Amino acid sequence: MTARRGSAPINLRSVTEPAPACPTVDRRDRAVQEQLIELLDDVAAGDRAAFAEFYRVTSPRVFGLALRVVRNHGAAEDIAQEVFLQVWSLAGQYDPVKASPIGWLMMLTHRRAVDRVRAEQSATRRDIVFGHAHLGRDHDVVAEAVGQRLDEQSVLDCLQTMTELQREAVALAYYGSRTYVEVAETLAVPLPTVKSRIKDGLKRLENCLTGGNTR
Amino acid sequence: MSETDRRTPWSWLDEAYPYAIDTLDPPQRQALEDWLEAAGPDRVAEFQAIVHRIQETMADLTVFDAVPPPARLESALMRALDRYDTQAHPLGRRGAAGRRWHVRWLTVAAAAIVAVGAGVGVGVVIERTNDGQGAVTAQQVLDQPDSRESSVAVTGGGAMTVYESKSLGAAAVSFEDMPALPVDRAYQLWLIHAGTPKSVAVMDGPASVVTAVDIADTLAVTVEPAGGSPGPTTSPIVSMTVG
Numbered sequence: 001m002t003a004r005r006g007s008a009p010i011n012l013r014s015v016t017e018p019a020p021a022c023p024t025v026d027r028r029d030r031a032v033q034e035q036l037i038e039l040l041d042d043v044a045a046g047d048r049a050a051f052a053e054f055y056r057v058t059s060p061r062v063f064g065l066a067l068r069v070v071r072n073h074g075a076a077e078d079i080a081q082e083v084f085l086q087v088w089s090l091a092g093q094y095d096p097v098k099a100s101p102i103g104w105l106m107m108l109t110h111r112r113a114v115d116r117v118r119a120e121q122s123a124t125r126r127d128i129v130f131g132h133a134h135l136g137r138d139h140d141v142v143a144e145a146v147g148q149r150l151d152e153q154s155v156l157d158c159l160q161t162m163t164e165l166q167r168e169a170v171a172l173a174y175y176g177s178r179t180y181v182e183v184a185e186t187l188a189v190p191l192p193t194v195k196s197r198i199k200d201g202l203k204r205l206e207n208c209l210t211g212g213n214t215r
Numbered sequence: 216m217s218e219t220d221r222r223t224p225w226s227w228l229d230e231a232y233p234y235a236i237d238t239l240d241p242p243q244r245q246a247l248e249d250w251l252e253a254a255g256p257d258r259v260a261e262f263q264a265i266v267h268r269i270q271e272t273m274a275d276l277t278v279f280d281a282v283p284p285p286a287r288l289e290s291a292l293m294r295a296l297d298r299y300d301t302q303a304h305p306l307g308r309r310g311a312a313g314r315r316w317h318v319r320w321l322t323v324a325a326a327a328i329v330a331v332g333a334g335v336g337v338g339v340v341i342e343r344t345n346d347g348q349g350a351v352t353a354q355q356v357l358d359q360p361d362s363r364e365s366s367v368a369v370t371g372g373g374a375m376t377v378y379e380s381k382s383l384g385a386a387a388v389s390f391e392d393m394p395a396l397p398v399d400r401a402y403q404l405w406l407i408h409a410g411t412p413k414s415v416a417v418m419d420g421p422a423s424v425v426t427a428v429d430i431a432d433t434l435a436v437t438v439e440p441a442g443g444s445p446g447p448t449t450s451p452i453v454s455m456t457v458g
Contacts, residue, residue, distance in 0.1 A: 048296070055289060063284035065277045073285075080284055081292050085299055098267050106274040114237045135276060155275050173238040174273060180238055195225065199232040206272040 032057070036101035044092035055084055061102060062109045068175055069113035079112045110174070117177040135159050135171045158208035166201030169194055227258075231265035236273060353387035353425050356380045369393055369436070370452040377434060379457050386428045386457055390418065396438065403443045405451075407433040417443035430458030 036057065042050030062083050067076035086108055094104055159167065172183045184194040230247055233239050239247065251259050356362060359380035366376040373393030379386040388404065396402065401419045405412040406426055412435070416424045419441065428434070435454035437447040 051296075052289075052293070055292065059288065060281040060283045061277065063288070064280040064282035067282055068277075068280040077284060077288050077291075080288060081295055084292050085295060088296060088299065098263070100271060100274065103267070103271040103274040106277050107270045110273070111237055118240075152278060155278060159276075170236070173233070174236045174276075178238070179240040179243075180233055181240070183238070192225070195229070195233070198236075198238065199229050202232050202236070202269050202272065205276075206268055209272055209275055210268075 033100055033102070037096045040087075040091045040094050040101055043088060044094070051084075051088060054087065058102065058105055059084070062105060065106055065109045066113045069110065069177060070117055075116060076113075079109065079116060082112055083109050114177045118179075135162075135167050135175075155209070158205055161204045161208045162201040163197075166197045166204070169197040170201045170205075173198055227254075228262060228265065231262050232269060234262075235266040235269035353378070353389075356383055356385050356387040356425060359383055365455065367453055367455050375434070375436065375453045375455065377455055377457065379428065381430070381458070384427055384429065385425060386434065387425045388415075388434060389424075390436075399441050400438055401441045401443060402436050403439040403447070405435045405437065405447055407435060412447055414443060414445070428457050432457050 036054065039050045039054040039057075043054060059080060063076055063080045066079040066083070067073065070076050070079065083105070087105070090108075094101070099107070162170070169183055169187065172178050172186055173180075176183075176186075178186065180191060180194055180198075183198070184191045187194065227250070230239075234244065234247060251262060356378050359382055361382050362378055362380045364376060364378050366374050368374050369390070371394055374391050376389050376391065377386050378388075390402070393402065396419070401417050403417050404415040404424055404426075406415050406428065407413075408429060415426045415434075417439070418424075426434075433454055433456045435447070435451040437444075437449045437451050439448060
């Protein structure tokens with residue numbers, strides 16, 4: 001069973017014991033998800049207008065993630081373009097049962113961005129951006145992003161269910177483009193420790209974001 | 216609270232976590248994919264389920280990263296799409312079907328698309344197939360019971376092979392062993408319907424293309440300036456009438 005929430009409002013960032021947040025699914029956004037699935041269906045049939053609409057709705061997510069990983073505007077534009085060309089060619093393979101449109105899109109984007117960083121930069125070079133590899137928001141005001149399933153506060157709250165060390169390892173891996181071994185070297189901890197931190201951290205995060213419905 | 220760096224027993228399934236966030240290096244990734252391929256579809260499905268859950272989780276996180284791209288990106292993308300649609304795509308008879316299905320999801324980010332159907336500038340609408348694939352693929356054309364194959368030599372060397380299915384109203388066209396052209400020239404494939412040529416593809420290398428066809432349409436290739444021409448400017452080096 002998950003822990004019960006108290007009746008008083010709790011600022012999870014100030015409590016030491018992680019408590020699962022109850023994620024709020026944004027209904028309006030569910031409509032966006034359905035719209036994106038329909039658009040992908042049309043894109044698979046070669047519909048350029050549907051593709052343009054899909055681009056307009058999702059490009060901030062793609063460009064933003066690419067930018068966060070590669071930290072270079074030109075490279076992020078290249079990656080976004082490559083990702084959307086992939087969308088054009090792979091839309092017929094998209095399966096809404098397996099992934100949300102944004103989940104699929106972020107997977108494509110992250111893979112591209114990470115491959116690019118690893119091809120161009122040594123791990124030493126990536127150390128320079130160590131300080132940027134953190135989870136959560138950079139600033140207080142976040143432009144409203146489409147395709148989110150949960151409200152932002154739920155996501156921020158769920159980040160707090162991870163320990164500081166887990167967050168650090170996940171951020172280095174995901175935003176810092178590091179392999180396991182590189183995360184272990186960066187943090188100067190044994191590889192099995194890094195593996196456990198990443199796995200356990202991701203499990204906690206996922207568990208919280210899904211309201212504890214999965215293992 | 217105390218740090219929870221407990222050493223939980225590590226199983227093959229746990230590799231789904233680093234796999235999902237692209238934390239394995241390419242050799243590790245490949246080794247894992249090979250292992251899974253050998254382990255069978257049940258394990259692949261189990262593994263895939265975790266991968267997808269974690270990818271959804273990370274997608275939720277990246278909501279904080281959203282940044283609108285510069286406006287020029289959309290026009291650059293649309294230009295790239297024009298080039299992409301007129302480019303050739305590799306064609307070949309695929310290997311055993313059983314080997315391909317999970318390779319597809321594991322390598323989806325790098326997968327090459329096999330063929331283009333609708334949207335290649337051909338004025339014939341291809342009906343959508345009911346398996347969710349929007350475009351007719353070369354493989355579908357090849358697999359049709361009424362699929363016919365004919366080859367014709369190309370002036371200057373090489374051959375054009377046309378796989379044609381009347382039931383699909385589509386043809387898969389591939390080119391073999393054609394000489395490389397100077398960088399400022401490209402092969403251009405035309406579909407001549409009722410006497411009017413329409414560009415199907417501009418090809419600067421070994422190529423294959425799927426296009427909708429009607430009976431009595433003619434497929435022809437000319438050598439054009441790189442990037443292609445609005446209409447043929449030279450005599451065809453090969454042509455074939457379908458149907």
